[in-house]
Amino acid sequence: MGKTPLLVLAVAWIALLAPSVLAHHDPVIFADYDTIYRINSTGTFDIFTAPPGTRIVSFAEDSTGVLYVGLECDGCPYSDGIFLKIPGGIVFRERETSIIGVFVDINDQVYFAWEFEEWVVGVPHMDYVYRLDPGGPVNVYTSPPYWSVVSVAVDSEGSLYVGLFCFDVEPFCPPEPRVGSLIKIPGGTVFTTNGIIRDAYVDIYDNVYFTSVDLGLNRAYKLDSRGIISELFTAPSGVEVEGIAADSQGAVYLSMECSGCPTGDGILLKIPGGIIFQRPRTRLVDTFVPHQVPVLLVHGIYSDDTMWDQVAAALSSPPYEYHVYRVGEVLGQKGLVPNNGEIRGLASQLDDAIALLGAKKADLVAHSMGGLVSRWYTGSYAYRQDVRNIITLGTPSKGAPIAADPIAEFFGSLAGDDPADFGREQMIPGSPFLAELNAQPNQVPHAAIAGTSLPTNLLLKILLCVVQPSYCFTSLVTDSIVPESSVNIPGVTCYESPVTHSAELGPAYYTESGTIAAIAALLEGASPLLPPCPLSAAAAAPQNVQIASAGGILPPGQEQAVFPPLQLDLPFSAALNWTSGTLSLELLSPGGFVVNASTFQNYPNTTYEAGVFGNATVEWLTLSSPEQGPWTVRVKAVNTSQPEPYTVTLFMTKGVSLLVATDKDIAAPAEPFVITARLTNGTSPVLNAAVAAAIGKPDRSPETLLLLDDGLHNDSLAGDGVYGNLLANTSLAGTYTLTVNASGFAGGTYFELLGKAAVFVQLLPDLSISAKDINFSDHRPLANATITISAMVHNIGTGPAENATILFYDGDPAGGMLIGRNATDIPANAASAVSIPWPMLPAGTHTIVVFPSPYNPFLDANYTNEQASRKIAACSNGTISGPLWTGEQQCGDTKGIPPQ
Numbered sequence: 001m002g003k004t005p006l007l008v009l010a011v012a013w014i015a016l017l018a019p020s021v022l023a024h025h026d027p028v029i030f031a032d033y034d035t036i037y038r039i040n041s042t043g044t045f046d047i048f049t050a051p052p053g054t055r056i057v058s059f060a061e062d063s064t065g066v067l068y069v070g071l072e073c074d075g076c077p078y079s080d081g082i083f084l085k086i087p088g089g090i091v092f093r094e095r096e097t098s099i100i101g102v103f104v105d106i107n108d109q110v111y112f113a114w115e116f117e118e119w120v121v122g123v124p125h126m127d128y129v130y131r132l133d134p135g136g137p138v139n140v141y142t143s144p145p146y147w148s149v150v151s152v153a154v155d156s157e158g159s160l161y162v163g164l165f166c167f168d169v170e171p172f173c174p175p176e177p178r179v180g181s182l183i184k185i186p187g188g189t190v191f192t193t194n195g196i197i198r199d200a201y202v203d204i205y206d207n208v209y210f211t212s213v214d215l216g217l218n219r220a221y222k223l224d225s226r227g228i229i230s231e232l233f234t235a236p237s238g239v240e241v242e243g244i245a246a247d248s249q250g251a252v253y254l255s256m257e258c259s260g261c262p263t264g265d266g267i268l269l270k271i272p273g274g275i276i277f278q279r280p281r282t283r284l285v286d287t288f289v290p291h292q293v294p295v296l297l298v299h300g301i302y303s304d305d306t307m308w309d310q311v312a313a314a315l316s317s318p319p320y321e322y323h324v325y326r327v328g329e330v331l332g333q334k335g336l337v338p339n340n341g342e343i344r345g346l347a348s349q350l351d352d353a354i355a356l357l358g359a360k361k362a363d364l365v366a367h368s369m370g371g372l373v374s375r376w377y378t379g380s381y382a383y384r385q386d387v388r389n390i391i392t393l394g395t396p397s398k399g400a401p402i403a404a405d406p407i408a409e410f411f412g413s414l415a416g417d418d419p420a421d422f423g424r425e426q427m428i429p430g431s432p433f434l435a436e437l438n439a440q441p442n443q444v445p446h447a448a449i450a451g452t453s454l455p456t457n458l459l460l461k462i463l464l465c466v467v468q469p470s471y472c473f474t475s476l477v478t479d480s481i482v483p484e485s486s487v488n489i490p491g492v493t494c495y496e497s498p499v500t501h502s503a504e505l506g507p508a509y510y511t512e513s514g515t516i517a518a519i520a521a522l523l524e525g526a527s528p529l530l531p532p533c534p535l536s537a538a539a540a541a542p543q544n545v546q547i548a549s550a551g552g553i554l555p556p557g558q559e560q561a562v563f564p565p566l567q568l569d570l571p572f573s574a575a576l577n578w579t580s581g582t583l584s585l586e587l588l589s590p591g592g593f594v595v596n597a598s599t600f601q602n603y604p605n606t607t608y609e610a611g612v613f614g615n616a617t618v619e620w621l622t623l624s625s626p627e628q629g630p631w632t633v634r635v636k637a638v639n640t641s642q643p644e645p646y647t648v649t650l651f652m653t654k655g656v657s658l659l660v661a662t663d664k665d666i667a668a669p670a671e672p673f674v675i676t677a678r679l680t681n682g683t684s685p686v687l688n689a690a691v692a693a694a695i696g697k698p699d700r701s702p703e704t705l706l707l708l709d710d711g712l713h714n715d716s717l718a719g720d721g722v723y724g725n726l727l728a729n730t731s732l733a734g735t736y737t738l739t740v741n742a743s744g745f746a747g748g749t750y751f752e753l754l755g756k757a758a759v760f761v762q763l764l765p766d767l768s769i770s771a772k773d774i775n776f777s778d779h780r781p782l783a784n785a786t787i788t789i790s791a792m793v794h795n796i797g798t799g800p801a802e803n804a805t806i807l808f809y810d811g812d813p814a815g816g817m818l819i820g821r822n823a824t825d826i827p828a829n830a831a832s833a834v835s836i837p838w839p840m841l842p843a844g845t846h847t848i849v850v851f852p853s854p855y856n857p858f859l860d861a862n863y864t865n866e867q868a869s870r871k872i873a874a875c876s877n878g879t880i881s882g883p884l885w886t887g888e889q890q891c892g893d894t895k896g897i898p899p900q
Helices: 004-016 305-315 327-331 343-357 369-378 406-415 422-426 432-439 458-467 515-523
Strands: 028-031 035-040 043-049 054-061 067-073 080-086 089-094 097-104 110-116 128-133 136-142 147-154 160-166 179-185 188-193 195-202 208-214 217-223 229-234 239-246 252-258 265-271 274-279 286-288 295-298 324-326 362-367 387-393 446-451 493-497 546-554 559-561 572-578 582-588 606-613 616-623 630-639 644-652 656-662 673-681 690-696 702-707 722-727 734-746 749-761 774-776 787-795 801-810 817-826 830-838 844-852 868-874
Touching: 028 054, 028 252, 035 054, 035 274, 043 067, 054 286, 067 110, 080 110, 089 128, 089 136, 097 195, 110 136, 110 147, 128 147, 136 160, 147 208, 160 195, 160 208, 179 208, 188 195, 188 208, 188 217, 208 239, 217 239, 217 252, 229 252, 229 265, 252 286, 295 305, 295 327, 295 343, 295 369, 305 324, 305 327, 305 515, 324 327, 327 343, 343 362, 343 369, 343 422, 362 369, 369 387, 369 432, 387 515, 432 690, 432 702, 432 734, 446 515, 493 515, 546 559, 546 630, 546 749, 572 582, 572 656, 582 616, 582 644, 616 656, 630 644, 644 656, 644 749, 656 734, 656 749, 673 690, 673 702, 673 734, 673 749, 690 722, 702 722, 774 868, 787 801, 787 817, 787 844, 801 830, 817 830
Parallel strands: 054 097, 080 097, 097 147, 147 195, 179 195, 195 239, 239 286, 295 324, 295 362, 362 387, 387 446, 446 493
Antiparallel strands: 028 035, 028 286, 035 043, 054 067, 067 080, 067 097, 080 089, 097 110, 110 128, 128 136, 147 160, 160 179, 179 188, 195 208, 208 217, 217 229, 239 252, 252 265, 265 274, 546 644, 559 630, 572 616, 572 644, 582 630, 606 616, 656 673, 673 722, 690 702, 690 734, 734 749, 774 787, 787 830, 801 817, 801 844, 844 868
C-alpha cells in the first residue's frame, strides 16, 4: 500500500510526457542490455545485438557510422570486459572488468574506461581511461586508489571529464558514505555529490552534460562553457536516469528505467519534447548523439549563396540530414561581399561566420574561389583550429589561366561587386597571393574534386578557345575554367568528376557517384565513388625538383657526410651554402671519383659555380651525366676557426632552379634575419616570379612572408632573380623552418618550385678566457711535482653554457699534449672555475693553453675570444728568474716575483 502513491505519481508523470514526433536531424542512439537502437526522423532501427552471455554497458558512434561498444561478458570464465569496434571486432579485453564508459569526441577520437568488477576493501585498486590510437589503446588517466571510474567524456581540446566514485574506504574517501565527483583533467573537481556520476557527454559547443544519482534523487545537469552548472531535470520517484546526450540544437536526451511504472518501462526522454521511445520490461542503460559538425558552404567568385540552393537542400535532406549553412546566411548578407574582393579580406568574413555558428568545429565545402578563401583562413594567424575538413570543388589553387585574359578582366569587373576585381587578379597563375597561399602548411585535411569536361555548347566552347587556346587541346584536363593540375596540389586528396565548372553544383549530377554523394562520403571520412586524380597531375608543373635538403655544424678541420648514400641516376645539382670561413663541397661517385672545385673538369659534363648569394657563400656542382648508383655528398672544413653551420640542397636540374639561403644560420631571439631565394633558368635569372616563404615557428604558429626582387627588400639588386625580405618576428627561441614557394613563367612555361632552409634562434653563450684567468696552485713548482691548473671561464653571452667541456693543453693544441679536461655549467653573464691536476710535471718551461672544446653541445656566439695561454716553468732546483706575470719566467738562480 505504501508504494501505491509513488506508482500513481510515476504513471501520471509518464502520461503527461506522451510520445512526441521526433523533429530533428541528429540521429540518437540508445541501448538496453541487449540491443542498440538508432532513432531519427524516419523511425527507430536496431543496429546491434549483444552476443549471448554478454550485456551492453556503454557505447558511442563516430561521424562515419563506426560503432564502439563496451560489453560485460557474464558468460566468460573471468567475467571479462570487452571493447568492440563495429565493423572491426574486439580491440580490448580485460578480465574481471566492465567497460563502463565509451566516448567519441568531435574529432572522432575514441576513449573508453574500465573498472574492476571485484575488489576487496583494504586491497588498493585503480581504474583506467584509455585513448584508442592507431597503434592500440593508450592509458591517459588512472584513478586514485579505491576510486572507481564511472563515466568519461572529452571536449574539443582534449580535456577529460571523468566521473569518479568512492565507497567508504577511509582514509581514501571523504567521510560521507558515498562520494561521487566529476573532475576535469587538467583542471580539477567541477562537481561533487553524495552519490554517483552516472554518465557524461560533451556536445559540439563544449557544453558538458552529466547525470547524478544522489541519495535516491536522479538529476541531469549542464556545465556550460563559462563553467556554470545548471540543473536540467529531476526524475520523479521510481524513475532512474542512466545515460545523457545532447544534439547540435541543444535538445537533451535521457535514457531511463521506470521501475515505478506497472510494466517496468525503458524510456528515452527528449527535453524539450517528451518521450520518444518507450518499451515495457526494459532498462535503457546509455544514450549517445554522434557529433553533427555543421557544414558551411562557401561560394566562388561572381556568385553568392543562391548558387548552393540545390546542394544545401540535398545535403540537409534524407538520407544525409547534415546541418547545412551558407556563409552569407550566417552573416546576414547575400554572401561574401564583395564577391570578387581581395581574398584575405573575404577570409576574415569566413572567420566571422564560423565564430557565429558557435560550434567548436565546422566542415567547409567550397566552390572555386571559395576554396582559396577557406585555405587562406585555415593558414592564417586568425585560424582558431575550428575547421575539421575542407572539401573544395574546382578550386584554382595554382590559379586559372583564364583569369589573366583581358576579356576576363573586362567582364569580371562588370560581374563582381568590386570594380577593382582583386579576387580575379589573385587567381592569375603565379600571382604573389597564390605563392603566399601555397607556401602555407596544410593545417586541415583537404579533399578536392576537379572537373574534367569542357562545355557541350559549341558557341561557349569556341569562345573559351578564343580566350584560352590551351583549353582546345585535350592534353589539358579542365572543367572549362580551372585545370585539374591547378586543383591537384601536394597534400590534397584529389578526385575527378566528369563535369564542367558550373555543373559541379548542378542537379544533373545528383547520382550515386555525383557531387552530393561525394561530399557526403568525404564528410564521413570515406572515399567517394569517383576516380582519383592522376598522381602526375600534382607534380606536372614543377620542372625542377628538390630531392633533399640537410645541414649541420662542421667543426674546424673536420668533414661530414651530409646524407646516406643516394641513388642519383638522373642529372642533378648539389648546392652548399655557409656564412664564414672556407668550406668545400665534394661528391663521391659510385666508382670512387671525387668531384669538387678542383676536379670537376675531369668528370664528364660537370660544371662548377661559386659566389656570394645574400650574405652566404655558395658552391654549386651540376652533373649532367652522373654514374648510376649510390653517391655520397660530404662537406669539408678547409679553413675555419670555429664550428660552421652549413646547408646542402640536392636538385634534379632540368629547367628552373630555386636556391634558398639566409644571412645567418643562428640568431638571438628578436634578432631579425634575411631570407633570400635565387631563381635561375639555366644561367639566366628568372624575373617576375611570385615567391613567398612559409615560416614554421617554434610554437607552430604560421606566418608567410613575400619575397621580392625590387632591390628594396634585402635582395641585392632589382631584377637579378634574387628575391628577399626580412623576417622580424623572431621573439621565440627555437628552430624556424622556412619553406619557400616560387611560381611563374620561364621560357614560356609555367613552373612551381619548393625550397627549404632553417634558422636556429636561441640565446647563445659567449665563453671568454684571458691569460689572467689561468692560475696554478704552485707558481714555482719542482719538476715531477703535481700541480693544479685552474681557469676562470666567463660567459658574457645571453644563453647558458651547459656541460661546457674546457680543455687544457701543453703547447699549441695542433701539436701539443692534452693535459686534461673538465666540464662545468656556466650561466649567462656569469663565470665558473674549472680545474685539473697535472701530475709528474716535466722539467722546463711550458705554455699552458686553455679553451672550450669545439665539440661542446652548444654553439658559441663568438669563437675568437675563448682561447688564452700562460707559461709556467718547472725547475729541478726550485729557482726561477723573470717576473711571473710576463710569462717569461725560466729556471735560474733567482727567486721569481709572485704574480700581480
